Amino acid sequence: MVNSIVDAWWEENTLVVVSPTTEGFRKLRVPVEKLPVLQKLSQAERERFEIDEEGTFLYWPGGDIHLGWEQFAYAMDPAASLKARQQVKAFNQAYGSAIRKLRREKGLRQSDVEGLTARQVGRIESGRRAHAVSASEAGRSARLEYQRLPGRPRPTPAREQLRNPATAKYEERRGADELPTMVYSSQADGDARR
Numbered sequence: 001m002v003n004s005i006v007d008a009w010w011e012e013n014t015l016v017v018v019s020p021t022t023e024g025f026r027k028l029r030v031p032v033e034k035l036p037v038l039q040k041l042s043q044a045e046r047e048r049f050e051i052d053e054e055g056t057f058l059y060w061p062g063g064d065i066h067l068g069w070e071q072f073a074y075a076m077d078p079a080a081s082l083k084a085r086q087q088v089k090a091f092n093q094a095y096g097s098a099i100r101k102l103r104r105e106k107g108l109r110q111s112d113v114e115g116l117t118a119r120q121v122g123r124i125e126s127g128r129r130a131h132a133v134s135a136s137e138a139g140r141s142a143r144l145e146y147q148r149l150p151g152r153p154r155p156t157p158a159r160e161q162l163r164n165p166a167t168a169k170y171e172e173r174r175g176a177d178e179l180p181t182m183v184y185s186s187q188a189d190g191d192a193r194r
Helices: 043-047 069-076 078-105 118-126 131-141 165-173
Strands: 007-011 014-020 025-031 058-060 065-067 184-187 190-193
Touching (some): 014 069
Antiparallel strands (some): 007 014, 184 190
């Protein structure tokens, strides 16, 4: 599984995340300063996290926070983060245009869309608002819990319940110093991996 997470732990104020590769495993070390959303949590809440059963994300119940490998990598590599934000913006604009076209073809006004205000629909159609956030708001306004909407994986109660096939192989090698660490540093020509 590409960019899945098989293990994670804190070393003081640095989160260490492990992911399988074709050659074995890699570690990414992310200082808490690079993760503002986690800085809002207490130390005890930060240390209480779960790994999703498919290794898709880490989940902090104390703040209802979900972060995947990509978010950790983006925190360490601003250029990759900028590129990802640009792609999201382009997607949101294309998605919004498609929603506007469909709504108009059906002869609906923005205020006719159930579960969303006309203002929310306008923001989605203009690409200023992510559709997933709006879907969450629609669910709340319909008295649904976002966690129960189809397609959203639930975190596992404990790491031991991981079903990720790479986990068993990782457990065999855990503790060995052969896991490569991804290190990012700022250089004159921009951020680069070493």
